[in-house]
Amino acid sequence: MFRVLLWKEIREHLITFRFAAALVTTFVLVVVSVWVLGDDFQRRRDNYTKISEEAARATGEVKIPSMLEPIVHYPPSPLGIFASGEEKALGNAVRIQRWEVPSEATDSLTDNPLLTAIPSFDLLAVFTLITSLFGIILTYDSITGEKERGTLRQMCATVAGRWRLYAAKFVAGVVVLSIPTILSFVSGLVVLRFIHNINFGSAQWFAIVFMLGAGLLFGAVFIALGLMCSALVNRSPTALILSLLLWALGVLIIPLGAVSLATAFHKLPPHSEIIKLQKVTADEVNAEIDPQFGKEIDKARAAGGLDINGALSTEAPGIFMMDGNPNAFNLYRVLIRLMERLWQGRAERIWNLEKEHEARLREQRDFVNMFSSPAPAFYLRDIFTSLAGTDYSSHASFLERARRFRSGMLRIFREKGYFDRNAIEFISRVPQEEALSEQKFAARQASPGYRESLDLDSLEPLGSDLIPAFESSASTPHFQDTIRPAAVLMFMVLLFFSVGQVAFIRYDVR
Amino acid sequence: MLSIARITMLQGLKDAKFLFLSCLVILAFVVNAFVYSEGYSSSHREWQEAVQANSSELEQKLGNLQRFATHYQKLVKPPSAGAFIADGGERELPDSWTVSAFLNMEPEKTIRGNRMLPLLGRFDWGFIVGTLMTLLAFLVSFDAVCGEKQDGTLKHVLACPVSRIDLFLGKYAGMLAILLLVLLSGMAAGLLLIVLFGSIPLSEGIVWAIGWAFALSALCLSLTLLFGIFISSAVHHPPVAMVILLVVWILITVAVPGLARLLGEQVISVKSEFEIRRESEAAHDEVLDSAPEKAKYQHNDPFHKDNPLRAEMWRSSMAAVQRILDRSNETRLRQFEIVNAFASISPSCLLNSSLQDVVATGAPSFSALKNAARRYQQQLFDFTARRDATDSETPHLIYAHYTFTDVGVFSRRPVEPGAFPRAEDLWRSGGLPQEQSQPIWQLVIFFVLNLNMALVAFIALARYDPR
Numbered sequence: 001m002f003r004v005l006l007w008k009e010i011r012e013h014l015i016t017f018r019f020a021a022a023l024v025t026t027f028v029l030v031v032v033s034v035w036v037l038g039d040d041f042q043r044r045r046d047n048y049t050k051i052s053e054e055a056a057r058a059t060g061e062v063k064i065p066s067m068l069e070p071i072v073h074y075p076p077s078p079l080g081i082f083a084s085g086e087e088k089a090l091g092n093a094v095r096i097q098r099w100e101v102p103s104e105a106t107d108s109l110t111d112n113p114l115l116t117a118i119p120s121f122d123l124l125a126v127f128t129l130i131t132s133l134f135g136i137i138l139t140y141d142s143i144t145g146e147k148e149r150g151t152l153r154q155m156c157a158t159v160a161g162r163w164r165l166y167a168a169k170f171v172a173g174v175v176v177l178s179i180p181t182i183l184s185f186v187s188g189l190v191v192l193r194f195i196h197n198i199n200f201g202s203a204q205w206f207a208i209v210f211m212l213g214a215g216l217l218f219g220a221v222f223i224a225l226g227l228m229c230s231a232l233v234n235r236s237p238t239a240l241i242l243s244l245l246l247w248a249l250g251v252l253i254i255p256l257g258a259v260s261l262a263t264a265f266h267k268l269p270p271h272s273e274i275i276k277l278q279k280v281t282a283d284e285v286n287a288e289i290d291p292q293f294g295k296e297i298d299k300a301r302a303a304g305g306l307d308i309n310g311a312l313s314t315e316a317p318g319i320f321m322m323d324g325n326p327n328a329f330n331l332y333r334v335l336i337r338l339m340e341r342l343w344q345g346r347a348e349r350i351w352n353l354e355k356e357h358e359a360r361l362r363e364q365r366d367f368v369n370m371f372s373s374p375a376p377a378f379y380l381r382d383i384f385t386s387l388a389g390t391d392y393s394s395h396a397s398f399l400e401r402a403r404r405f406r407s408g409m410l411r412i413f414r415e416k417g418y419f420d421r422n423a424i425e426f427i428s429r430v431p432q433e434e435a436l437s438e439q440k441f442a443a444r445q446a447s448p449g450y451r452e453s454l455d456l457d458s459l460e461p462l463g464s465d466l467i468p469a470f471e472s473s474a475s476t477p478h479f480q481d482t483i484r485p486a487a488v489l490m491f492m493v494l495l496f497f498s499v500g501q502v503a504f505i506r507y508d509v510r
Numbered sequence: 511m512l513s514i515a516r517i518t519m520l521q522g523l524k525d526a527k528f529l530f531l532s533c534l535v536i537l538a539f540v541v542n543a544f545v546y547s548e549g550y551s552s553s554h555r556e557w558q559e560a561v562q563a564n565s566s567e568l569e570q571k572l573g574n575l576q577r578f579a580t581h582y583q584k585l586v587k588p589p590s591a592g593a594f595i596a597d598g599g600e601r602e603l604p605d606s607w608t609v610s611a612f613l614n615m616e617p618e619k620t621i622r623g624n625r626m627l628p629l630l631g632r633f634d635w636g637f638i639v640g641t642l643m644t645l646l647a648f649l650v651s652f653d654a655v656c657g658e659k660q661d662g663t664l665k666h667v668l669a670c671p672v673s674r675i676d677l678f679l680g681k682y683a684g685m686l687a688i689l690l691l692v693l694l695s696g697m698a699a700g701l702l703l704i705v706l707f708g709s710i711p712l713s714e715g716i717v718w719a720i721g722w723a724f725a726l727s728a729l730c731l732s733l734t735l736l737f738g739i740f741i742s743s744a745v746h747h748p749p750v751a752m753v754i755l756l757v758v759w760i761l762i763t764v765a766v767p768g769l770a771r772l773l774g775e776q777v778i779s780v781k782s783e784f785e786i787r788r789e790s791e792a793a794h795d796e797v798l799d800s801a802p803e804k805a806k807y808q809h810n811d812p813f814h815k816d817n818p819l820r821a822e823m824w825r826s827s828m829a830a831v832q833r834i835l836d837r838s839n840e841t842r843l844r845q846f847e848i849v850n851a852f853a854s855i856s857p858s859c860l861l862n863s864s865l866q867d868v869v870a871t872g873a874p875s876f877s878a879l880k881n882a883a884r885r886y887q888q889q890l891f892d893f894t895a896r897r898d899a900t901d902s903e904t905p906h907l908i909y910a911h912y913t914f915t916d917v918g919v920f921s922r923r924p925v926e927p928g929a930f931p932r933a934e935d936l937w938r939s940g941g942l943p944q945e946q947s948q949p950i951w952q953l954v955i956f957f958v959l960n961l962n963m964a965l966v967a968f969i970a971l972a973r974y975d976p977r
Contacts, residue, residue, distance in 0.1 A: 016751060017753065021753060021754075021757050025757060025760075025761075029765055029769075032772065033767060033768070033769075033772065036773075036775065036776065037772070039776075040775065041879045043782075047784055051784050054784070058968065073788050085628075086625075088674070089602065089625065090625060104625070107781070108782075108783050109784075111604075111779075111780040111781065111782050112775075112842045112845055112846065113619075113840075113842070114603060114604075114619065114770060114843065114845070114846040114873075114876060115774075115775070115849065116599075116603075116840050116844060117598070117601045117602045117603050117872065118599070118767055118768070118770075118849060119767070119768065120766020120768065120771065120772045121764075121767070121769060121772065122772065123754045123766065125764065125768060129760060129764050130760060130765075133756060133760055137753055137756060141749060145749075146771060201927025236748075237653065237752075238746060240749070240752055241531075241649060244645075244649070244756075245530070245531065245534070248645065250643070252642075253534075253538070255628075256632070256633055256637075257538075257633060258546040258633075259627050259628065260541065260542075260633045261541065262627075263545070263548070263549065263623060263624065264544055264545045264548040264549065266553060267548070268623070268624060270552065270555065270556040270621075271556075271622060273559075275560075275563060276563070279563075288769065321735065338944055361624045361625070361626050362626065362894075363628070364626075365626040365627060367626065367659035368627055368628075369528075391531065392625075416528055466713070502956060505681070
C-alpha cells in the first residue's frame, strides 16, 4: 500500500511545473557556480604554487641566521569550490618572526580584496537558498490542496491509514527534491573533473558524499516543514505564506540577524586597544634595554677603540654584521643576548594579550551561534565549511601549526647557542674565535681587497638544512565536526515530521 | 478607481498574514537601527583611535622633515554614518591606505570586527527593502488578479461599469499604498530609534540620503508589485503565480549578485599581489639599469654634482612603481564596479547600488579612499617642497626610495606641530566622505522600468478573456 501511495505522489510531483522549475534552476546555478569557482580555485592554486615556491627559494637564499624569517602558506582547499566559507577573508600566509607570535594571517591569493564584500555564490548558497525554497514549494499544498479539492476525504476513507499517507507524502517529497540536487551536484563534479581537471583524494570524495548527504538532509528539513505547514492550516495560500515565513526566518533572517545582533549585544573591546597595549609593552622593553645597553656601550668605550655612533639600533630586528673590530663584535653579542630575551619575552606577552582578545572574539562567536541555533541553514553551513576546511577552526589550526613551527625554529636557535654564547655566528659569517681576536682582525684588515662592509651577495646561502621545512598540508575534512550539526538537522526533520503527523491525524474530515 | 483602490487596500490591511509580515518588516527596521547605531559608535571610536595612533606616530617624526616626509602614514577612512541605509560591505572592504609624501601604497583593512564571524551579508535598508519587502510585494500581488479569476469575482467586476484600466490602477494604487505604509512606518520607527540612540549624526547629507532612499525604495517596490500583477494576470492559478514569483525573487535577490561576481571576474582579470610585486620590482630594476652609473653612488655631500642624476633615478623608479600600483587598484575598482553593473539587472541590486551611491559606501567609498590617498600624498609632497624652499642649506632635491633618503638632499629642519596637512582633515565632519552622489540616472531607470512594467501588466490584464 505504502509503495502505491509513494509512487502516486512521486508521479504527481514529477509532472508539475514546480519540479521542472526546480530542476532547471538548480542545474543551471550549480553548474555555473562550480564552473566559475573551479576556475577561481585554479587561479588561487597557481598563485599559491608560485608564492610558496618563491618563499621557499627566499628562505633557502638567506645568508645570515638572524635574517631567517620564513613565510609559511596554507594551500587553498579544493572543496572550497563548494563552500568558500571564511577562506578568503582569513588570509593564508604567515611570516615567522622571532619577535612576534603569529596571531593572524595575511592574504596573498585573492586577486581583488574588493570582491570579498560580495558573498560568493557557491554550492552551499544554492543548497541553502534554492533547494530549501523548492522543498517548500513542492510540499506546501500537498495536504491543503487535497483538502481543497476534496480528495483527502476519499484518501482517508481508504485502508491506507493516515500515518502511511503522510509518510508517503514526505518520502515522495524527499525523493523528488533529491533528483535536482543529485543531478546538479553530479554535473558540477563532472565539470570539475573534465573541464578543470581537478582531482580529489579519497578523504575528499568521502567529504563530497557527506556534503551531498547533508544537502539532502537539509532539503528533507524543508520538505517536513512544508508538509507540517500544509497539515496545520486549511488553505494552500495560508500554508504557503506560513512556510515561506518560516523559510525566510530559518535561511535568511536568523543567520543574518544573529551576526548583527550578537555584535550589537556582545560588544568587543576594539583591537586598537591591543595595539595600544602592544605599544606600551614595546616602550617597557625599550626602557629596560636602553640603560643596560648604554652601560655596555660605556664599558666598551672605556675599553677603547669603539666608534659606534649609535649605529646600533635597538629597533632593528634583522641586525647583522659582516665584519668589524672585536670590540664591536663583543658589543653585538651583548646586544643580542639582551634583545632576544626581552623581545621574545615581549612577543610572548603580546601573544597572551592576543589570546585574551581571541577568547573574547570566541565568546562573541558563541553568541552568534546561540542566536543562529534555530536556523537550519546555520547547521548546513557548519557541515559544509568543516568538510571543506574553510571554517575558522581549520584556519586556527593552521595558525597553531605556524606557531609550533616558530617555537621549533627558536628551539633550534637556542640549542645552537645563537642567543648567548654563539651570538656572533647568529649575526655574522665570521667565526666566533676569529671575530673576537685582535690579531686576526688586524690580519684581515691588512689582507688585500678587505672591505669593511662585505657584499651580502657574495656570500654562500645558508641552505635549507638549518630549520626543517613547514608541513603545508591542506586541511583534511573534519568529519567528527559534522556529527552534531547533522544530528540537529535530523532532529529538526523528526520534529517537523511528527508535529505535521499529529496535526494531520487530528484533521477532522467533516 | 478610487473605490477599487480603497477596497484593495482594506482587504490587504485586514489580512492577518499581511499584518504579520508587516510587523516582521517593521521589526527588521528596528533591529537595523539598533545594530547600526551600536556599530557606528564602536567603529567611530576605533577610527578615532586609529587616527590618534597614526598622529602620535607621526609626532615622533616631526623633528626632521626628511623623516616626516618618508614616514608611512595610515590614512584611515571614517566609518560611513549612512551605513544603516546601505552598508556596502563596510566590514569587508579595505578602509585605510599607507601614504608617504612619495608613494601611496596599497589599501588595507584597519578597523575590523570579529574575524571569526561568518561573512553572510548585511542588515541594511537595502536588504530590508530589496529582499524582504520585495517578497512582501510579491506576496501581496500574487493572487491579486488570478485569485479573482479563480474565485470567479473578476467576471463580475468586469461586468460592472468599471473599465479595465480603472481596475488595474485601482488594484495597483491600493497595494502600493499599503506597501508604502509599511515602508514609511518601518523607516519612521527605525529613524526614531536612531534619533533616540543619538550615535549616528543626522547631518544634512544623511537627511537627503533618507529622502533618496525613500524615493528609490518606493520605485523599486512599485516595480516588483507591477511585476507581481503582470504574472498574476498572465497565469490562471495563484500557486503557479506564486512559484514563478518566488523563483524570480530568489534570482533577483540572491542569484544575480553572486552570478554577477562570477561573470565580472571572467570579464576583467585582475593581477595577483604576487604579479604586482614582481612587476614593480622589474620596473624598479629597469629604471636602475638604464640610469647612468654615476647616479648609483651615494655621497656624503648633499651638494655633490651627481646628486641631481640620483634624484632623477629615484623619482622615476618611484613613479614607475606608483603607476603599477595605481593601475592595479584602478583595475580592482573597475572589476568591482563591473560586478555591480552586471548585478544591476536585478532591481533589488540596482536599489542597493544606488543607495550605496547616496551614502557613499561600497565602490564609491573605496574610490573616495583612493582619491583621498592620492590627494594626501600630493599635499604631503607640496608641504615638504614648501618647507624645503625656505631652507637655504639644501640642494632642494626632494626624492626618496621608499623610506630611504640621501641625508641632506632636502631640508632636515623640524616640522612645527599643527603646520602640516593632516589626514583626518580630508573627511568632511558629517561622517560621509565627499564622494556622495545623487543617483539621478538610477531614478530615471527605475521610473522607465516602472512605466514599461505597468504597460506590460496592463496588457496582460486587458488580454484576459472572461469566457
